[in-house]
Amino acid sequence: MLTATSWPRRARAPYAPASTTKVLTSFAALTTIDPQTRFTTRTVLEGDKLVLVGGGDPYLSTKRAGSRDDRVFQADLTTLARRTAAALKKSGTARVTLGYDASLFDGPAVSPAWSDSYLSENIVTPVSALWADEGVVDGLRSRDPAAAAASGFARLLAQRGITVSGEASAVPAPAAASTIAEVRSATVAQIVETLMRVSDNQAAEVMLRHVALAGGGPATFDGGAKAVRAALSAADVDVEGLRLNDGSGLARSNRISPETLVETLYASSTSPRTSGLAADLPVSGFTGTLVERFMGLDAALGTVRAKTGTLRGIHSLAGYALDRDGRPVWFAVMADRADEDAPLEARAALDRVAAAIASCSCG
Known part of the structure; x- marks a missing residue:
């Protein structure tokens, strides 16, 4: 009962x-x-413009999770970079510009009802449809987690032989762009x-x-x-x-x-x-x-x-x-x-x- x-x-x-x-x-x-839904983080390409598109995976990480880690860490930028680099090389592309699209979520990224100290005291990360490690970089919560994720992704691509020209910028994913690679989150x-x-x-x-x-x-x-x-x-x-x-x-x-x-x-x-x-x-x-x-x-x-x-x-x-x-x-x-x-x-x-x-x- x-x-x-x-x-x-x-x-x-x-x-x-x-x-x-x-x-x-x-x-x-x-x-x-x-409850079995998974959120997809992907890369799309139009010409030489590569865009990292956030799908709202709260547990997207930078590195692959170890075997003992929580099963919720199922998608990572390292795997996405490896898959993206392989697809680019297969198509003969070795140099790209990089953009990032976190437009799935709307603003504000910080609740007006929160204390101002939540940001200054490293308590919260502004909410974003694209981040890695919940926006934590070197122990600090980024004020722009989508940009931080894209910057880290550019380095991962470079380590795999893809040259990224310039700095990553916030752009909408082109409607006609083809999906190059993706990783999927844990289930809801x-x-x-x-x-x-x-x-x-x-x-x-x-x-x-x-x-x-x-x-x-x-x-x-x-x-x-x-x-x-x-x-x-x-x-x-x-x-x-x-x-x-x-x-x-x-x-x-x-x-x-x-x-x-x-x-x-x-x-x-x-x-x-x-x-x-x-x-x-x-x-x-x-x-x-x-x-x-x-x-x-x-x-x-x-x-x-x-x-x-x-x-x-x-x-x-x-x-x-x-x-x-x-x-x-x-x-x-x-x-x-x-x-x-x-x-x-x-x-x-x-x-x-x-x-x-x-x-x-x-x-």
């Missing part, structure tokens, strides 16, 4: 959710996009699994853009927020008080009620298409963002799966706990006026609520 519940006091009042926002983004991604289901497990802000914002496109809207923060709301409403999830300004939860102005979180998670468990979302939640004391939590709460170790949310003074936890009789109880616990100087105490208080559910016979 599945029991849906939420914190009973003011359950429908919206709170600042922090990263539990990713529950809604991920649910919308799985419901609006085929695999991307969602990773972004939920590690609470990946960057990947969540890219997926918000894809949700917007799937919903027929512009690939912007606002377009994504509208598409998420539509996906929730279509699943009969209560969206009263819902306010979204991003897909990751970095915006302190976001508002989600515990009821919305619980109903979203419960709805995900009722459909094969979205059932993986619950399985993607970190496990108390063992995986992801819960690996160092629930210490000393033995009854809850391994019996709680939940998404965390943490910003200064904001703490949330949403998921399910197996009660003493082995029944899953869905819950959301939220606090957005916690003592900013005592984050560990606030986090522990939320863990104790989940542990209490795991210790009771709640049916």
Whole structure:
């Protein structure tokens, strides 16, 4: 038996959710996009003009992933450069100019609802349909990740005998250009699994853009927020008080009620298409963002799966706990006026609520 519940006091009042926002983004991604969809990064050629075209792969990397790396890293610029160079040489082309096209997503690349310090403190990369390593170059987040990816791609081509004339520039891919080579991302289901497990802000914002496109809207923060709301409403999830300004939860102005979180998670468990979302939640004391939590709460170790949310003074936890009789109880616990100087105490208080559910016979 599945029991849906939420914190009973003011359950429908919206709170600042922090990263539990990713529950809604991920649910919308799985419901609006085929979970087996992959995003393609490609090169196209017209004359001697080569263009690197971004397809919105949040986990495109520079180098090939090792055998022990997360399965989400399936596409890389090194492989794309190798394939592109081989195709160019086969056609007798050894010199090109390079452009890059990241026009799949619209602006702004940084949410107006984010703190200005997010950029200056190296917390976020501006959202782009083309980046490598989430825009991180030498440990710093690029302010222009598409240009950085193209610059790195030019070097990879040069290492494979293709001369790139001049600097890479932002250009639209010519409509008549032929595809030279491509690499494909992990599936949407695999991307969602990773972004939920590690609470990946960057990947969540890219997926918000894809949700917007799937919903027929512009690939912007606002377009994504509208598409998420539509996906929730279509699943009969209560969206009263819902306010979204991003897909990751970095915006302190976001508002989600515990009821919305619980109903979203419960709805995900009722459909094969979205059932993986619950399985993607970190496990108390063992995986992801819960690996160092629930210490000393033995009854809850391994019996709680939940998404965390943490910003200064904001703490949330949403998921399910197996009660003493082995029944899953869905819950959301939220606090957005916690003592900013005592984050560990606030986090522990939320863990104790989940542990209490795991210790009771709640049916």
